[in-house]
Amino acid sequence: MILPWLILIPFIGGLLCWQTERFSNTLPRWIALVTMLLLFGFGLLLWITGDFTQAPAPGGDPVWAHEFQVQWIPRLGITLHLAMDGLSVLMVALTGLLGVLSVLCSWNEIQNRVGFFHLNLMWILGGVVGVFLAVDLFLFFFFWEMMLVPMYFLIALWGHSGSEGKTRINAATKFFIYTQASGLIMLIAIVSLVFVHFDQTGVLTFNYADLLKTQMSRSTEYLLMLGFFIAFAVKFPVVPFHSWLPDAHAQAPTAGSVDLAGILLKTAAYGLIRFALPLFPHASAEFAPIAMWLGAFAIIYGALLSFAQTDIKRLIAYSSVSHMGFVLIAIYSGSEIAMQGAVVQMMAHGLSAAALFILCGQLYERLGTRDMREMGGIWGRMPWLPAISLFFAAAALGMPGTGNFVGEFLILIGSFPVAPWLTAIAATGLVFGSVYSLIMIHRAYFGPAKSDAPLAGLKARELSMVLGLAALLVLLGVYPQPVLDTSAASTHGVQMWMSNALNQLELAR
Amino acid sequence: MDLTIQHFHALLPLLITSITLIAVMLGIAWKRDHALAFGISVIGLNLALFSVFIAASATPIEVTPLLKIDKFACFYMALVLASTLACVTLIHAYLGNEPGKGYPGNREELYLLMLLSAAGGLVLVSAQHLAGLFIGLELLSVPSYGMIAYAFFNKRSLEAGIKYMVLSAAGSAFLLFGMALLYAEAGSLSFNGIAALLTNSTAPALIVEVGFGMMLVGLAFKLSLVPFHLWTPDVYEGAPAPVAAFLATASKVAVFAVLLRLYQMSPAASGGWMSDLLSLIAIASILVGNLLALLQNNIKRLLGYSSIAHFGYLLIALIASKGLATEAISVYLMTYVLTTLGAFGVITLMSTPFTGRDADALYEYRGLFWRRPYLTAVLTVMMLSLAGIPLTAGFIGKFYIIGVGVQSQQWWLLAALVVGSAIGVFYYLRVMVTLFLVEPNLRRHDAPFDWGQRAGGMMLMIVALLAFILGVYPQPLLSLVANMGLG
Numbered sequence: 001m002i003l004p005w006l007i008l009i010p011f012i013g014g015l016l017c018w019q020t021e022r023f024s025n026t027l028p029r030w031i032a033l034v035t036m037l038l039l040f041g042f043g044l045l046l047w048i049t050g051d052f053t054q055a056p057a058p059g060g061d062p063v064w065a066h067e068f069q070v071q072w073i074p075r076l077g078i079t080l081h082l083a084m085d086g087l088s089v090l091m092v093a094l095t096g097l098l099g100v101l102s103v104l105c106s107w108n109e110i111q112n113r114v115g116f117f118h119l120n121l122m123w124i125l126g127g128v129v130g131v132f133l134a135v136d137l138f139l140f141f142f143f144w145e146m147m148l149v150p151m152y153f154l155i156a157l158w159g160h161s162g163s164e165g166k167t168r169i170n171a172a173t174k175f176f177i178y179t180q181a182s183g184l185i186m187l188i189a190i191v192s193l194v195f196v197h198f199d200q201t202g203v204l205t206f207n208y209a210d211l212l213k214t215q216m217s218r219s220t221e222y223l224l225m226l227g228f229f230i231a232f233a234v235k236f237p238v239v240p241f242h243s244w245l246p247d248a249h250a251q252a253p254t255a256g257s258v259d260l261a262g263i264l265l266k267t268a269a270y271g272l273i274r275f276a277l278p279l280f281p282h283a284s285a286e287f288a289p290i291a292m293w294l295g296a297f298a299i300i301y302g303a304l305l306s307f308a309q310t311d312i313k314r315l316i317a318y319s320s321v322s323h324m325g326f327v328l329i330a331i332y333s334g335s336e337i338a339m340q341g342a343v344v345q346m347m348a349h350g351l352s353a354a355a356l357f358i359l360c361g362q363l364y365e366r367l368g369t370r371d372m373r374e375m376g377g378i379w380g381r382m383p384w385l386p387a388i389s390l391f392f393a394a395a396a397l398g399m400p401g402t403g404n405f406v407g408e409f410l411i412l413i414g415s416f417p418v419a420p421w422l423t424a425i426a427a428t429g430l431v432f433g434s435v436y437s438l439i440m441i442h443r444a445y446f447g448p449a450k451s452d453a454p455l456a457g458l459k460a461r462e463l464s465m466v467l468g469l470a471a472l473l474v475l476l477g478v479y480p481q482p483v484l485d486t487s488a489a490s491t492h493g494v495q496m497w498m499s500n501a502l503n504q505l506e507l508a509r
Numbered sequence: 510m511d512l513t514i515q516h517f518h519a520l521l522p523l524l525i526t527s528i529t530l531i532a533v534m535l536g537i538a539w540k541r542d543h544a545l546a547f548g549i550s551v552i553g554l555n556l557a558l559f560s561v562f563i564a565a566s567a568t569p570i571e572v573t574p575l576l577k578i579d580k581f582a583c584f585y586m587a588l589v590l591a592s593t594l595a596c597v598t599l600i601h602a603y604l605g606n607e608p609g610k611g612y613p614g615n616r617e618e619l620y621l622l623m624l625l626s627a628a629g630g631l632v633l634v635s636a637q638h639l640a641g642l643f644i645g646l647e648l649l650s651v652p653s654y655g656m657i658a659y660a661f662f663n664k665r666s667l668e669a670g671i672k673y674m675v676l677s678a679a680g681s682a683f684l685l686f687g688m689a690l691l692y693a694e695a696g697s698l699s700f701n702g703i704a705a706l707l708t709n710s711t712a713p714a715l716i717v718e719v720g721f722g723m724m725l726v727g728l729a730f731k732l733s734l735v736p737f738h739l740w741t742p743d744v745y746e747g748a749p750a751p752v753a754a755f756l757a758t759a760s761k762v763a764v765f766a767v768l769l770r771l772y773q774m775s776p777a778a779s780g781g782w783m784s785d786l787l788s789l790i791a792i793a794s795i796l797v798g799n800l801l802a803l804l805q806n807n808i809k810r811l812l813g814y815s816s817i818a819h820f821g822y823l824l825i826a827l828i829a830s831k832g833l834a835t836e837a838i839s840v841y842l843m844t845y846v847l848t849t850l851g852a853f854g855v856i857t858l859m860s861t862p863f864t865g866r867d868a869d870a871l872y873e874y875r876g877l878f879w880r881r882p883y884l885t886a887v888l889t890v891m892m893l894s895l896a897g898i899p900l901t902a903g904f905i906g907k908f909y910i911i912g913v914g915v916q917s918q919q920w921w922l923l924a925a926l927v928v929g930s931a932i933g934v935f936y937y938l939r940v941m942v943t944l945f946l947v948e949p950n951l952r953r954h955d956a957p958f959d960w961g962q963r964a965g966g967m968m969l970m971i972v973a974l975l976a977f978i979l980g981v982y983p984q985p986l987l988s989l990v991a992n993m994g995l996g
Contacts, residue, residue: 072982072984073982073984138908145899146899153945172942176934176938177934177935180898180934184911184926184931188911195912195915
């Protein structure tokens with residue numbers, strides 16, 4: 001029974017935030033904070049108490065740690081079916097954590113329409129949790145689309161008007177249209193899959209477990225897989241579909257960027273692991289080389305563009321494209337180690353990108369600009385913030401001792417036997433990564449100062465947020481075992497699907 | 510043939526509507542009173558709506574050769590009556606209550622015209638004979654001319670009325686010509702007779718196909734499908750807002766219902782060039798409607814273009830005409846009616862009481878959220894529903910259309926739907942975000958503060974709530990609609 005509450009808590013909390021705005025401007029913030037702490041607490045509780053040694057795997061019905069199912073639209077075979085395994089509990093916990101942080105980081109930044117802001121923030125997170133828990137394809141799509149609307153409002157109403165000619169409303173609309181159009185393609189693929197299943201069995205159902213057993217011809221499977229892949233590729237973002245991301249990030253308020261980079265991008269990776277691979281293993285195996293090359297290309301391309309940016313948030317946005325490229329390679333490599341690495345990388349990138357965006361937000365509150373040409377010499381003008389930025393920049397370039405290193409290392413080691421050349425090229429991304437990370441630090445914090453006026457130091461709230469994230473990132477870097485253990489069963493199951501299909505593909509050749 | 514009590518049961522909705530409209534007419538003759546005319550209309554329409562249940566228990570039954578009341582007809586009767594009822598409550602708010610304020614001319618005749626039009630809609634959805642079809646269609650359209658031009662001292666309203674009259678008459682001419690051609694071949698005007706002709710002959714004669722084609726043109730005028738859509742934005746802009754709501758909902762629903770009946774027996778249903786032609790019309794409607802809506806700064810024109818696109822989506826299900834198609838059309842029309850009523854309802858309340866010009870410019874809605882939060886919430890839900898975003902009824906409708914498209918493998922139409930929706934999102938979001946922007950200093954129109962306590966406002970709240978509930982829990986509607994097939 002706890003699973004529906006994980007989704008309901010943010011929704012109810014959001015409504016409360018909205019309605020309590022009339023009493024005071026601070027009350028919604030506290031309600032939002034409590035809501036997110038509850039979500040995070042429940043996530044942790046489920047993680048600690050749950051038994052995640054079993055997860056969906058080929059053959060037999062999927063086994064879940066927690067499951068919840070009630071009838072919803074029997075006419076179409078749709079049920080409210082939520083389930084949790086190791087992978088989803090990690091993602092839910094990450095969502096809760098970043099939810100807490102995004103409430104905290106907007107404490108000063110957002111001053112108007114506080115209640116409505118938190119309504120949107122809470123509803124995004126509720127939708128994301130829904131995506132991580134849904135195992136009915138209709139329900140999954142429902143949440144997938146639903147989280148767009150509040151995100152749109154967040155960017156359009158509280159965003160910053162960025163560089164000339166790019167308003168926040170345009171950025172928000174671009175984000176919405178990209179995701180909506182690709183989502184409809186996925187919906188068509190979902191419905192097609194359901195009807196293929198219906199033609200075989202005469203049962204109309206959107207249930208994940210039933211649809212896993214669908215037999216498809218090769219071309220059908222490939223087309224449907226592409227339908228799913230396009231939707232996930234836009235959200236991921238994979239390079240030809242990425243152009244909404246830098247705009248959305250640059251214009252979004254800090255909390256929006258934190259959610260966008262920290263968890264919204266992860267929904268795409270989660271979707272690939274949970275749905276695209278198990279539902280269409282053969283097509284995915286066939287498609288794997290293309291997807292991996294796309295990933296490698298994203299790594300290099302993201303890194304190069306990141307290097308060329310002058311807007312610090314756009315720089316981090318492009319670095320996300322680069323880092324998510326590693327995840328894409330790992331998912332399609334069919335190696336269990338790499339897939340484990342992908343999970344760690346998702347967590348680590350969630351933490352480090354969130355931290356970097358929070359730091360950008362704090363810098364913006366003090367300087368009123370995100371343009372690195374206007375910065376310079378900040379190291380001497382304020383304590384703490386530059387040093388912490390340096391730490392997270394180092395984490396982003398994959399410094400040993402941080403979670404990012406563990407993730408990238410596992411991904412590279414796992415995919416090397418599968419595709420050595422590609423892995424070698426992907427590994428050069430690490431070099432580029434150091435270039436853009438260090439150039440960011442150099443341009444923003446060193447060099448000649450534009451002004452000598454000292455800047456306000458970090459408050460306790462601001463400091464504790466980023467230090468907490470740093471501690472977690474180091475913890476993930478030196479002791480990733482709990483995360484690996486939790487996700488082991490899930491990744492193993494998906495890897496079995498993938499390697500079975502890869503073996504068949506080998507035999508066929 | 511003998512008329513039994515059964516037949517009267519089946520005819521009850523139509524009878525009650527007719528009695529109501531006579532009562533309104535006599536009322537006006539006896540004593541002009543706005544509240545009285547409104548009261549009689551509302552009571553009559555409610556009774557008619559309830560009597561649909563009685564009629565449903567007598568189905569299927571043929572009442573005279575002209576009408577056939579089946580479950581399908583009952584569903585659409587209910588839809589037409591409910592949307593008329595909603596429009597009537599909107600009219601009451603729109604015309605204004607106090608003397609001296611609001612609409613300056615005679616107020617009561619608008620109810621009369623709308624009831625007359627609704628009666629036409631009821632005939633149309635149960636027609637099983639070309640004569641019945643024509644009577645229904647004209648009864649539906651002719652009062653509309655008067656309604657559109659009701660604010661006749663306003664140049665735009667008058668222009669819209671005349672434009673609609675001319676084009677509607679042209680559409681009717683096409684329809685009649687088509688009927689004549691069909692009659693020449695079949696020797697019968699009843700749907701069954703024509704269908705029998707078509708099943709007996711292996712390949713339909715050219716004259717039959719041309720006949721159907723011309724009837725299609727006539728109906729496409731009413732449904733404002735591309736390329737017969739040119740009147741729509743002008744008429745929507747010129748007509749008083751509640752009348753535009755009626756045109757967009759009750760009138761179009763009734764015409765689409767009869768189109769569905771007609772299509773099921775026409776040669777196009779079995780493929781061939783007519784089916785291709787319809788696909789072309791559907792794709793053109795989706796693309797043209799959505800693209801032109803992008804350019805609008807007038808929200809009524811925008812809704813006009815968006816309705817063109819929505820009927821393009823509906824054509825997808827019509828063309829599929831297999832499996833879930835009938836169900837999908839019913840669900841989609843239901844959600845479309847809800848959403849359109851909501852959107853036009855907000856415009857109506859914003860223009861309330863009548864001041865000579867409706868609040869239809871997009872800039873007048875800037876920052877509405879900070880002045881009328883709940884009214885804005887209603888319009889936001891409606892825009893999301895029109896865009897087909899989850900949690901709203903529109904999503905369920907779009908989902909059904911996609912389901913039917915996939916089932917019948919209409920990939921081109923689905924591609925048009927995806928492209929159309931992507932374009933559509935752009936302008937729906939534009940309207941939506943306008944509501945939340947910073948307020949301008951200049952204010953011309955605003956809904957009265959107590960809008961929520963009035964009939965129109967309450968209706969709007971119910972519509973918004975329904976649009977939300979159907980989006981979250983559509984099962985009741987779906988199981989209802991599943992039993993409402995053509996019988």
